Amino acid sequence: MWREHEQWVKDAVAYIERHMREDVDVADIAEYCSVSRFHFHRVFRRHIGLNAAVYLRERRLAEAAVELLSTNKRILDIALEYRFSGQDSFTRSFKQLYGMTPNEYRKGFRCFRRAKEENRMKDFEENKEAQLIKRQAAPKGWMISGVYTHQYQVNIDPIHVHRGKASGMVRGADDADPQGFCTLMQMFKPGKYAGQRLRLSGFLKTENVKDCSGLWMRVDGKDEVPLNFDNMSDRPVSGTTAWGQYEVVLDIPPYAEAVAFGVLLSGPGKVWLDGIRFDIVDQSVPTTGSVVDNSQLPDEPVNLDFEMGFEGNGVSGQ
Incomplete structure (x- = not known):
């Protein structure tokens, strides 16, 4: 339901x-x-x-x-x-x-926006990579991470807003390497969410995303070992899309020590994030990802005496 x-x-x-x-x-x-x-x-x-x-x-x-x-x-x-x-x-x-x-x-x-856009375009054309590096100042409470982050730009956008006064924006340069990515993220202690099923939801808007973008959430245990994780890799947001709500649902084990979340962009394009919520949901709400796909695991241990040979060759004991 x-x-x-x-x-x-x-x-x-x-x-x-x-x-x-x-x-x-x-x-x-x-x-x-x-x-x-x-x-x-x-x-x-x-x-x-x-x-x-x-x-x-x-x-x-x-x-x-x-x-x-x-x-x-x-x-x-x-x-x-x-x-x-x-x-x-x-x-x-x-x-x-x-x-x-x-x-x-x-x-x-209005004047602020025009001046900002004109200066940004001038600087971007003069030295694109240097500008992208210079603009890696995260909004208060957030941090920037990823691979090849110098190819990305992070801003607070007061223009493209879902609701309220501002949104977060990540922009990949036209030549951003699709093997890299940039994420605007936060981490917090599980606290009241420990032992619960947690739903992260937020509104995303995209423009010319050539590879992929999406929400993500990770649950870490002791020594930063990931317990649960979903980055919407099976349902990425790409191309140009209007504001839409997306979600990630994960279990937060009682022994979890940290929860990380954010928005990510891989490759050229822009993604905006706004209206983030965290809700505790019941077991009727299915989770959206995990570190281990338990459906691929056998119900019991197998081939403990190695008599089944090698997989795929039908040979036993050879």
């Missing part, structure tokens, strides 16, 4: 991304997913952390914020485009989320 619910939520998020500028509401989204509004509301909140109406409004506000900085449209036109009843209601909602009016936001950040 969890997987069925997960698909409803993914379908709902994709529907919202396609119809933000249209006159749709929660009832339309629930109808699209072929579930009752009450049931949809409960499932959506369980997966996303807030109800669908709030989510839809905040996604519209985030896209409206992009319009404020990247276009010369009137604030009223932007408000109406994103289905607010007028400039007053748009301004109230925007100020509640961003702490300033749309006009203040446009005036305060």
